[in-house]
Amino acid sequence: MNELLLESLVALTAFAVLWTLYYSMMRHKVESQPGSRFLIIGFTLLFISFLIDITDNFPSLNQYILIGDTPTEAVIEKGIGSLIGLLFLAVGFHRWLPAVFELSIAKKNIHKLNSKLGKLVDERTSELSDVNQQLRQEIAEREKAQSKLDKQMLQDPLTELPNRYALLEYLEHERLRSNVxxxxxxxxxxxxxxxxxxNDSLGHAVGDKVIKAIGNRLAFNHRSEDFLGRLGGDEFVLVMSMNKDDPQSAALQTYNNATTLIELVAAQLKVDKHQFNLSASIGITVFxxxxxxxxxxxxRQADIALYNAKEKGQGFFSFFQPEMQKKAQTRLKQSKELHDALSNKELFLQYQPQVDKDGKFIGMEALLRWxxxxxxxxxxxxxIALAEEIGIIDKLGRYIMHMACQQCNDLVSSFYPDNKLKVAINIxxxxxxQDDFVEQVKSITENYSMQNMQLVLEITEEVTIGDIEDVIKKMNQLRRLHVHFSLDDFGTGYSSLTYLKQLPIDTVKIDKSFIQELHENKDDASIVEAILTMTRALEIDVIAEGIENQSQYKFLSNLHCQYYQGYYFGKPESVAALIENGDLIDKRAI
Incomplete structure (x- = not known):
């Protein structure tokens, strides 16, 4: 019985294995694996062999089983079947097991690869996450930078007021609103x-602070619904909406506002340790x-009106008038022509003699002509005023110095080899x-032999409104280069006696406005007499300019004026004409 049970169990096991292999072949394509068919055949033969063993215990079933006629034949047949089955199994396992081992190794490798790939994916994911974070940060920074650029595009960086672009946007916005x-x-x-x-005297740092202070003052005193901005440099712009419906009332309101703005800027301003009494010119257009x-x-209309206001002087305002447009176009044409004049060398010098009280020639002033x-x-x-305005006055100054040094250098080498020729140039x-003015003069004079020539720079009293210490320092530096100074138009500007004592001045020139009416105007005569007395006490020479007749000359001579200049002694001429007429040589010889 036990033997039967064991045989049955073995047969069932063989059947189960056989079925599993068959099912796998049908469903999972196991037949493609090496030795799988040998295994199926081997297990099939063993199953049959075990099944025959089981039927031996049931004689009634023998008639259904094809086995030998004798027990010996049956044993041989079963033995051969089992043996062949085992051989097939051996061949099958011989081929299949390496494949199984390879598959196992492949699975391990795949597992390792999956693990490595998973790690790489995690690392890459982490990197991408970091990159993504960086990109988000960069995008945020770019958006911030763009926002800053947009703000800068519409805002003046110094005063933080809206700029020209913001003004144009505002005007366009108001244009759309005006439709309603x-x-x-x-x-x-x-x-x-x-x-x-x-800026020139105190530096741009102080100048920037002054601009900012004026901007703050204007911002504090304007209505929130109005537009206040800075156009650049020292220019501000204010656009006000008028509460009046008719043009006349709007113009009157604008006039009052302009007066207020003039007073607002004129109020004393303190920046750092400096006190400023500024003034402003205002151009206005009502539209x-x-x-x-x-x-x-x-x-453009407001800008044209501003130019008209500046022509009146300082601290004025002007309303735009249509005829100003033509004047502005003429000015633009003149600006271009003046630029071209420098390039085409259309500017030249004439020289007016300067003489002593006996009429002897002591020098000459170089006068620019176009x-x-x-x-x-x-x-x-x-x-000259146009050259100041369009920013080429320094070019004109260098042009004059070059030309005067060249022409007068040729003159002294030919006619005055043993004497100094004094040549005055207006600056x-x-x-x-300008910060580098000393270097400019030095670079020019180094190109010429100045041994027999005395260069005199004529400066006006306006230079004293800056940093007086810096002015004195420059003058002393230039004096070491054998450059002398004359204070031009004395009595019409800002100088005080204190400044006159401090400045290393060689000569003072009395402005011709005081000379013209010496006999008729007692005030002019008193001013001239006071200037002569003061300069004599300070041991400063005086040149009276604008002498046109003998009575003016005698009046000044009686006051002991040292030197003279004017048409009475000689009109401005070229060097060649002065030599030809004998003005230079003859008057030196008197």
Whole structure:
């Protein structure tokens, strides 16, 4: 019985294995594995062999089993079947087991690879997360930077007021709003007078603080609904909406506002240790959007009005008038022509003699002239102010120094080899106050032999409104280069007796406005007499300019004036003409 149970169990096991292999072949394509078919055949033969063993215990079933006729044959058949089955199994396992081992190794490798890939994926994911975070941070920084750029594009960095671009945006916005709510507006361009002198004398750091202080003052005193901005440099702009419906009332309100702005800027200002009494020129245009002007047109009108205000002097305002447009176009044309004049060498020098009380020639003043291709000879009074305004006055100054040194150097080498020739040149205050002015003069004079020539720079009293110590330092540096100084237009500017004592001045020139009416105007005569007395006490020479007749000459001679200049002694001429006429040689010989 036990034997039967064991045989049955073995047969069932063989059947189970056989079924598993068959099922795997059908479903999982195991037949593609090496030795799988041998295994199936081997297990099939063993199963049959075990099944025959089981039927031996049931004689009634023998008739269904094909076995030998005798027990011996049956044993042989079962033995051969089992043996062949075992052989097939041996061959099958011989082929299949290496594949199984390889599969096992492959699975381990795949597991390791999966593990490594998982680690790489995690690392890469971490890297991508970091990169993503960096990208988000960069995007945030770029958005912040863009926001800052947008702000900077519409904001002045110094005063933090809106700039020109913001003004144009505001005007366009108001244009759209005026379609619903028509209104009058006034634009004020506020320009600080002579502000360049502040920068030149005290430096741009102080100048920036002054600009910021004025901006704060304007911002504190304007209505929140109005536009206040800075156009750049020393220019501010204010756009006000008018509460008046008719142009006349709007103009009157604008006039009152302009007066308030003039007073506001003129109020004393303290920055660091410096006190400032500034003034402003204001250009105004009153407009609405019914006329079809563009924002640029409106701004241009206010700018033209500003130019007209500055022509009146300091501390004035002016309303735009249509005829100003033509004048501005003429000014623009003149600016271009003046630039071209420098390039084309249309500017030349004439020299006016300076003499002592006996009429002896002691030197000459170089006077700039413009040989205009259409208008002929143009006096400097008609273009010097324009040169200041368009920023080429320093170029003119260097041009004059080069030309005077060259021409007079040729003159002294030919006619005055043993004597000093004194040549006076006018220098603009803004040019003199430039930081590198001393280096400019040095680089020019080094190109010429100055042994028999005495260069005199004529400066006006306006240079004293800056840092007086810096002015004195520059003058002393230039004196070491054998450059002398004359204070021009004395009595018309800002100088005080204290400054006159401090400045290393060789000569003072009495302005011709005091000379013209000496006999008729007692005030002029008193001023001239006071200047002569004061300079004599300070041991400073005096040149009276603008002498046109003998009575003026005798009046000044009786007051013991040392030197003279004017048409009475000689009109401005070229060096060649002065030599030809004998003005230089003859008067030196008297």
């Amino acid at each position: 709510h028509p209104n009058h507006y006034a634009m004020f361009i506020i320009d600080l007078d002579q502000f360049k002198a502040v 609405n959007y019914g006329g079809g002007q563009s924002s640029e047109d409106i701004l 040989h205009h291709p259409i208008n002929g000879i143009v006096d400097p009074s008609n273009f 603009s205050p803004s040019h003199f106050l």
